[in-house]
Amino acid sequence: MSYEHVRDVDPAAADALEGEVRRQNDTLAMIASENHVSEAVLEAQGSALTNKYAEGYPGERYYAGCEYADEIEELAIERATELWGAEHVNVQPHSGTQANQGVYYAMLEPGDKILSLELEHGGHLSHGHPANFTGELYEVEQYEVDPETGYIDYEALQTHAEEFDPDIIVSGYSAYPREVDFEAIQEAADAADAYHLADIAHITGLVAAGVHQNPVGTVDFVTGSTHKTIRAGRGGIIMCDEEYADDIDPAVFPGSQGGPLMHNVAGKAVGFNEALQPEFEAYAEQTVQNAKALADQLRKRGLSLVSGGTDNHLVLVDLRDSHPDTTGKNAEEALEDVGIVLNANTVPGETRSAFNPSGIRAGTPALTTRGFDESTCRAVADIIADVVDGYDDEDVKAEAAERVRNLTDAYPLYE
Numbered sequence: 001m002s003y004e005h006v007r008d009v010d011p012a013a014a015d016a017l018e019g020e021v022r023r024q025n026d027t028l029a030m031i032a033s034e035n036h037v038s039e040a041v042l043e044a045q046g047s048a049l050t051n052k053y054a055e056g057y058p059g060e061r062y063y064a065g066c067e068y069a070d071e072i073e074e075l076a077i078e079r080a081t082e083l084w085g086a087e088h089v090n091v092q093p094h095s096g097t098q099a100n101q102g103v104y105y106a107m108l109e110p111g112d113k114i115l116s117l118e119l120e121h122g123g124h125l126s127h128g129h130p131a132n133f134t135g136e137l138y139e140v141e142q143y144e145v146d147p148e149t150g151y152i153d154y155e156a157l158q159t160h161a162e163e164f165d166p167d168i169i170v171s172g173y174s175a176y177p178r179e180v181d182f183e184a185i186q187e188a189a190d191a192a193d194a195y196h197l198a199d200i201a202h203i204t205g206l207v208a209a210g211v212h213q214n215p216v217g218t219v220d221f222v223t224g225s226t227h228k229t230i231r232a233g234r235g236g237i238i239m240c241d242e243e244y245a246d247d248i249d250p251a252v253f254p255g256s257q258g259g260p261l262m263h264n265v266a267g268k269a270v271g272f273n274e275a276l277q278p279e280f281e282a283y284a285e286q287t288v289q290n291a292k293a294l295a296d297q298l299r300k301r302g303l304s305l306v307s308g309g310t311d312n313h314l315v316l317v318d319l320r321d322s323h324p325d326t327t328g329k330n331a332e333e334a335l336e337d338v339g340i341v342l343n344a345n346t347v348p349g350e351t352r353s354a355f356n357p358s359g360i361r362a363g364t365p366a367l368t369t370r371g372f373d374e375s376t377c378r379a380v381a382d383i384i385a386d387v388v389d390g391y392d393d394e395d396v397k398a399e400a401a402e403r404v405r406n407l408t409d410a411y412p413l414y415e
């Protein structure tokens, strides 16, 4: 993949763009929220729709010249409806965080109460963290995973909801390796007479493929990002029943966003179409099987996993038992040196800091897109374990880098 037109006018930018393609090809992307979209999605995102302003919604735009913007947005909406089954879909949020913002802005008043999962336990900044606008504008209390099992304690959540009386309960997580029982959380929301927002950003693809429980139809609002396991163009999405459409749409535009990023909406349309093809189900199933194989091999190599394993696309390693003197950052940096790109992550009961936490999070969506299966993921687990064991040993790292190189050569990207 080359950027000839960019190179003609801006060699420095072309170097960076080509460097990024090379970096993605030559390393294993294991940040659980990342994936590799198809060239079709890349082309759609790089299309002339980047030039178009289209404030409003299909058929009701504030500017002229929106016939193709309408077509592409309608395609994205139709396909999302088919994938997840919601009555109403808004494909304009620029990101998953902005999708959440749209729901809060539509349904809450400043000072209203949010009950959500603690960030250290797998939640997300936009679910009420003090450093996020949600932590400033709303009154937030947070639930946790069971410290013994690492699973969400649904009974404790229900009791917490009864005591706190929230206006909205947020489910759906960024670093929680287990399947979520959205119905159990809906019972807590019903008991507290609260809305329920399920942020399925990480598991959009698993839900669309029927591999995980679909909260659409159970909860009030489902949000997500569109570039993670669903592997479409970058951005966010909101889904809800028709009764909330007139709250949600104006909260996105003009409430909290201006013109939609129509090139990204095009990437969503094209990626959603790919996800409707029969092979996507196999991709989603393989992503989970690969994560289970990765988890199993890491465990065999003596690493502790939060909750003991995984039901989805990610594993969360708590290094404190096996490597008390190795931080998540130590591991992240050593792994990056050998070509495995994942992230240091906080773990439940974190005793270090968010910047230098005690865990690492690793996901299989991008490896699976590259064609990895269970045995390749076990091989990757062995490399991770070797590097964590010898994170400051240059010989260990050189040998690990060679094994990563063999894998990236065998599974090239964007040929």
Ligand code: DSN
Binding pocket: 032, 033, 096, 124, 174
């Ligand atoms: N940054 C994403 C993640 O890594 O989970 C969430 O926004």
